[in-house]
């Protein structure tokens with residue numbers, strides 16, 4: 001264990017890891033304004049919401065109807081795919097028809113591989129999005145060694161292909177997004193920078209430098225990944241590199257790609273997007289869900305709206321001039337192991353039952369623990385909580401082995417079984433303690449108690465850290481910075497309380513607040529609490545406990561700190577999609593959702609699919625009508641499988657790799 005002699009001051013620990021105006025005070029990053037069809041984007045304007053159509057771009061009527069629904073749901077820009085010149089041309093019909101119907105929403109053409117489609121679209125719509133990984137580069141998933149000369153020649157070739165688009169954009173007043181995707185970095189970039197945030201940033205900067213050379217500044221940048229941790233690191237690094245190179249502060253488009261659907265998709269999006277918004281980064285948000293696009297804008301809006309009054313609502317946080325940890329590369333804070341927390345243990349989940357009275361075994365089903373009368377045993381599912389906090393009312397029966405209980409200190413002092421139940425102490429109780437647990441004591445602290453940190457140097461203490469500051473994540477992070485700088489290595493459980501029990505809001509807010517800490521390697525556990533109305537009955541309260549539990553595990557999974565479920569990396573679908581993504585995802589999920597930790601990519605097309613599912617273990621990719629290719633990692637292993645056999649073939653593949661097991665039926669009362 002570290003001692004006070006090992007400590008360094010916080011200012012000494014801070015390196016030049018700058019990426020935000022402030023890490024303690026809400027302050028939006030200052031950007032230039034980019035004009036997009038009369039709806040300007042940048043820090044002088046509100047953070048914008050956008051989404052993308054899923055209808056075939058050649059279906060004019062269907063596209064128009066969908067764009068109208070998207071605008072009604074809150075979209076301020078609408079992106080439409082233009083895979084070839086004919087779709088790019090049809091954007092004109094879609095745009096005209098929308099104008100006839102009174103919809104002036106700026107349209108964005110989404111381009112991959114086809115500079116000629118981009119050049120046409122740039123004459124028609126308000127903005128084009130290009131992917132620097134495939135605008136002029138081909139991706140063959142080959143590891144090619146480039147000499148410096150070859151690398152420069154390739155760059156020159158890209159330049160020649162890209163300059164015409166810049167000239168057209170300048171002439172027509174069209175904006176551009178240079179949108180890097182983690183999964184589709186070119187072979188050239190991969191050869192030099194690997195599959196890294198730095199490679200993502202450099203991929204965009206190569207194109208941006210050419211834009212600046214031509215004095216073209218109507219540019220928005222994005223750094224998307226399906227892995228929120230990589231995505232956060234890449235955006236931060238981008239800002240740092242822009243400043244370091246003296247490039248203009250271009251607006252940022254935030255998004256987590258292939259986030260999936262439902263609660264998991266929302267949590268993954270919030271971990272990535274919310275973390276950046278907390279630090280004032282981001283000028284437009286697109287949430288990518290495998291759901292109809294009308295469902296995306298309200299999620300983006302809910303994420304953005306938290307910052308409208310953030311400055312006025314926040315309490316001051318003691319300032320720091322930078323980050324004492326490397327914000328561009330994940331590293332978990334080193335902590336000592338206390339019981340089963342910290343050290344190399346996965347982050348733990350604590351269920352807050354302080355407002356719920358437990359009197360029967362069945363009550364624990366809501367938090368993943370099931371009693372089986374025959375053979376008189378407890379079973380736990382993948383979301384089986386690690387601890388239950390019962391405050392003043394200990395559980396009146398013996399708990400399963402995998403579940404431990406936390407009670408308030410004064411109650412713990414009266415218990416006979418002090419071995420399987422652990423105390424939660426206030427700071428005053430910790431200071432004046434006489435008897436404590438030899439194994440594990442939780443001490444509740446507020447993130448403002450920076451001066452009390454040295455009192456936490458002990459072998460059996462875990463902090464339960466809370467804040468009542470509206471600028472919650474930075475307040476909690478500030479405490480973590482201080483612990484890091486002072487070398488105090490006790491584990492910390494993040495405790496957040498929300499005055500909403502609404503699952504949608506709770507998942508977005510908790511994923512932002514806790515996810516923002518986890519992506520920086522902070523946090524050895526999560527406890528989520530909601531202020532429950534007194535009128536709720538026990539059944540309602542147990543439902544809320546189940547939601548909180550699922551959200552807690554979901555956040556840990558999204559931050560890649562504890563995998564407890566199958567990970568689905570499913571694309572949101574677009575005009576290129578070759579099958580019904582929502583239906584197919586549901587079908588695959590139904591058969592595979594017990595495969596804890598296995599990552600399955602479900603992609604609508606071959607053009608982007610294989611690249612976008614960068615870190616999936618298996619891929620299910622549409623390659624033609626009723627034709628699916630199956631991937632193991634980045635390798636195609638089965639080609640042109642008909643859709644009716646593809647899920648069985650996918651399962652056969654997982655079985656070949658010994659990663660399959662049959663789902664367990666739990667029949668509990």
Ligand code: SF4
Pocket residue numbers: 571572573574575576577578603604605606607608609612
């Ligand atoms: S992977 Fe999905 S969202 Fe991306 S281009 Fe293909 S079909 Fe469209």
